Amino acid sequence: MSFPRKTHWTKDVTPELDGKEVILTGWVWDIRDLGNIKFILLRDREGIIQLTVKKGVAPEGVWSLTQSLGREDAIAVKGVVKASKIARAGVEVFPSEIHVVAKSKALPIDIWGSVETDLDTRLKYRSIDLKRPINSLIFRVESEVTRAIRETLYGRGFIEVFTPKIIVTSTEGGAELFTVQYFERAAYLAQSPQLYKEELTASLERVFEIAPAYRAEKHNTNYHLNEFISVDIEEAFANYMDVMDVLEDVIISVYERVNKVFSNELAKYGIEIKIPKKPFRRITYDEALDMLSRRGLKINWGDDVPKNGLELLSEEFNEPFFIIHFPTDLRAFYTKPLDSDPKISESFDLVIGGLEIASGSSRIHIKEQLIEALRKRGLNPENFESHLMVYDYGMPPHAGWGMGLYRLLMVLLKRDNIREVVLYPRDRFRLEP
Amino acid sequence: MSFPRKTHWTKDVTPELDGKEVILTGWVWDIRDLGNIKFILLRDREGIIQLTVKKGVAPEGVWSLTQSLGREDAIAVKGVVKASKIARAGVEVFPSEIHVVAKSKALPIDIWGSVETDLDTRLKYRSIDLKRPINSLIFRVESEVTRAIRETLYGRGFIEVFTPKIIVTSTEGGAELFTVQYFERAAYLAQSPQLYKEELTASLERVFEIAPAYRAEKHNTNYHLNEFISVDIEEAFANYMDVMDVLEDVIISVYERVNKVFSNELAKYGIEIKIPKKPFRRITYDEALDMLSRRGLKINWGDDVPKNGLELLSEEFNEPFFIIHFPTDLRAFYTKPLDSDPKISESFDLVIGGLEIASGSSRIHIKEQLIEALRKRGLNPENFESHLMVYDYGMPPHAGWGMGLYRLLMVLLKRDNIREVVLYPRDRFRLEP
Known part of the structure; x- marks a missing residue:
């Protein structure tokens, strides 16, 4: 031996x-x-x-x-x-x-649960902190979650793709991006695979990617990070209703799998997995505003639903739900407006436990409309030339969504801080370990 | 409808x-x-x-x-x-x-195979080029390959992890890294998850990651890219022989799966999948040098085996093989030397079709030895403080490897240029689309 x-x-x-x-x-x-x-x-x-x-x-x-x-x-x-x-x-x-x-020296932090250690200290000694059984459980769950997601997507005809994370142009225009020095040129870290996955619907039809994404935003909250794992899908010949159906299947398969494999272990920590039923409740943006108004929260039409609004709605429904039909101007340029009322869009957010978990829409697939949408947002179509080119050659109608893996884990495992479900989180002030 | x-x-x-x-x-x-x-x-x-x-x-x-x-x-x-x-x-x-x-306009490149289009032009119009049936096949194979890799690793007790790609220190010391402006600080894009995956063996024991990795090297070859997908594993209480066994299982499962799902389609392009048998041939570095010397290629002891050397050996064996026991000084600081002869190391490369596909080793798990190894390579242990700290607390012996996904696809699908198996490649001069 x-x-x-x-x-x-x-x-x-x-x-x-x-x-x-x-x-x-x-x-x-x-x-x-x-x-x-x-x-x-x-x-x-x-x-x-x-x-x-x-x-x-x-x-x-x-x-x-x-x-x-x-x-x-x-x-x-x-x-x-x-x-x-x-x-x-x-x-x-x-x-x-x-x-x-x-041999081991005396640990710098308690892992036995007799002494509470604050999160900052735990993250400082993260590789030691991960020895705690709850952490080993969290990251075994995470692995099982991505496994369930992939299997559901394979089953619906999606294939896994890898798109570059070093890019030359911003996907959505003005968002805040991290700059990379790429040899002699300045480049950026991708905030999402959005344009690539849309282009891929013209050949591979149904694609998904689970990969890092980057936002250089100066958030300092319990549910934002500057580097995170984004689960993205895009489907050709489909609209927002079709991909909401895919998203429901993904979420349910995740809950079912985690419940099946881990319910006993999770019960020790008081975590119960309640498997949602299909179809999830769907309320329109207008209905959400009405409901919130009755609860005393006034939101101007055209503004996003704030975090406390999502919390109030989650409290009311106590289950995953979709908000659909957001104002077109509130969403990114590629979002398809409703034919019957172009002020609102074929868009949706999935909300669980007061958090926006995923966001998606039907996309514009007609070049002239896309150019118009760029212009309306003050973006220069010339910067999107290689993307727009694809729309000349039989670009199919398509739809998709992006989901924050860590947010899903937060609500699934009922953690208050997103950093709890990330091995080595990256935030405004944390770049190591 | x-x-x-x-x-x-x-x-x-x-x-x-x-x-x-x-x-x-x-x-x-x-x-x-x-x-x-x-x-x-x-x-x-x-x-x-x-x-x-x-x-x-x-x-x-x-x-x-x-x-x-x-x-x-x-x-x-x-x-x-x-x-x-x-x-x-x-x-x-x-x-x-x-x-x-x-509707579609006339395409800017031929996708029907009546006219050959050079690779540069095809990559310029990549999203159109992907409509070619051979490309749709390549990327369906790629998706199936990652699926087979993951299933084999789950079956051997590995869980999937996500480690940060924005880091503060270089993993291996002097390698060339891309710089990222992370708010007020300078940071780097990770060249590998090496140190994180090693640290994780102290808690999660068996981990794998399939994620982008970055090298700011000015290569201009058919088998290097500056952004690529790295398949990484690390296993606690294991040595290099154990993880070579895991690697054999991974490779064989990939070949078997691709053969099962795609053999008819691949045959149309003259691509035949020959499933390798376990165990793969293993030759030592010294034996490799002797064989190459007999073929007229002299390599000084201590130098790496060059590409043409790998090609000669692949020609000779005509099957996947390992080169083991590289000189310790040739490998990264964390590589464990042989107890019986510290000049050589418990290391290996997997070679298929003249290409280095994967590289791995037993790792040093004793802090003092690791500090010594850093110093010998002119690296300052103070820069690795948070990593070295972990070695104080029951760091198990461990071993692992990293594999280039795109290189595996190249040899599997017999493509001459790595860019053929990458949706949107990133090289010295190519940053879009």
Whole structure:
């Protein structure tokens, strides 16, 4: 056992393995010393298991080694599983070998939950903070969420694409972008794959991308970051209603998957996954304004629904819902106006738990209309020449949406701060670790 | 049918659907006019199908509309499937409705294969170039490749992570990085997730990431780009041999999946997928130098194996192979030296078709050794303080690799230029589209 590899994750050591030998690897979570018997709790990414070491029963080397074991030492263990009525998860392991592969000093922050550490300090020591079981859970959930998203999209005929994040022009015009020095030229970090994914509908028809996006905005809130993961789809020969249907399927598959895989673990933290039903409630922008007005929040027609408005509506509905038909001028230039009333647009936001999770629309697919929409917003069509060119060659009607992965995780896992669901967040003042 | 949505992709319209009504969407690939009968070839992302329109049989509106149809017009079609011995794929469709959803001008480049267009021009009009069936195939393969990679990694206990691409320090020291203006500070675009993924082994144990990576190198070759997709894994309690085994599984699953899904389509372009067998051949760096010396290529011990050396070796083996045990000084600071001979390292490159596809190693997990390795390379350990801190707290032995997704696609699909397998490539002189 010069280089031990685990045969089982802790969670997979079940009473059915009684009498079997296993190899486990992980960290010493805690040690309980009862004199002639020691209980060592071994933590790995998936859980915690009890190792039982009895003086005179365990090999002498194992017994003496346990005297010097410390919390968070990385260890590899060979041992025999015993079903047990009293131990955690109904099993304990009697080690025949324990190898200390790396000692640990006393941690700079508490990971056991006896002392609360503020978020700033936790983020400063993020790689240590991630040893906390709740964090291991959050990021296992995140991986399962992207997996569910992709599988739902494959099932609906979407393929995954990769578009460049270094670009020459701003997607939406005036938004704030980070500048990159690209050899001799100034370039920008993409705020979204918007124009690329639209162009791709003219060939690949249904595309999605899960990739970083960048906004150089000076926000300092609990739900904005300057680098985030954007889930984007775009579909040819489709309108906003079609892609809202795709979005519903994506959200439901995420909730179902997370509930199926993690409901027991989440319950320990009081997190319950309530699976929404299809179709989600849909209210128009005008209806939202009326409802908010009755609740005492006046919003001028043409202004966006502010965060406290979304919260009031979420309180009222207590389930995911769409706001549809936003004023055309409120949305980006590529948003298609309603044929019947061009002041409003074939657009939608998905709101969950008071947060805008996703945003989408039917897009303009007629070149002259697109040029007109650019001009109306003070943008120069000449800067979009290579994009506009594509519209000359059979550009199909198309629609799509972008969703903030971290926001979805926030509401799914009921975290107050988006930084809790990001491994190494980037905000106005945080650029490391 | 004001807003038609396809019921079938062209490839799914098979003789078994004889007599059934379908809705198809796509583009007019070609029109063959036989006087009283017109054959319209309709292309979508998945293939091409024949629409048959007979004067006096088709509705009058359909017949008259076909008079003005042009190549690459975007259309939606409702029609009845007929099994046919002579038509392509054994079926034709008799349209009852045809809707032109967008007209096309004459294309700026040929997509039919009658005229060769040089790569530069094709990339200039990339969104049009992507309408070529070979390109639609390449990017459907790409999507399937990332899907196979992820499924293999999930199956081996890896979870997907997202690490920041805006960073403060260089991963490997002296490499050339793109500078980003991050508010008041200068920052860089990450050349790899190396240090983050290593830190994550101390909590999440087995992680992978598929994300953009950046190198500000002034290469101008057929196999380098300045922005590329890097597939990265890192595994706790594992060494280089363990992760080579993971890499073999990943490669084999990719070849198997692509062969299963696309072998017929690829055969049309003369592309055959030869599935490699496990374990891949492994030669040491010293053996590689000896073999190349016998072939007349002298390489000084300590220098990297140049491209023409990799080509000679690939010619000899004609299958994927590993070069292992590179000189320690040739590799990045985190590479673990062999205990038995610290001049050489527990490192490997995977070579396929004369190209370095992936590169990995066991990593140093002992803080003092890591500090020493930094110093030996002229790097200041103080610049790595927050990274080194993690090594104080039970840092497990670990190993991993990084793989260039586009290079894998190049060799898989036998493309000579990496730009062929990238939607919108970024190189020394190309920043748009």
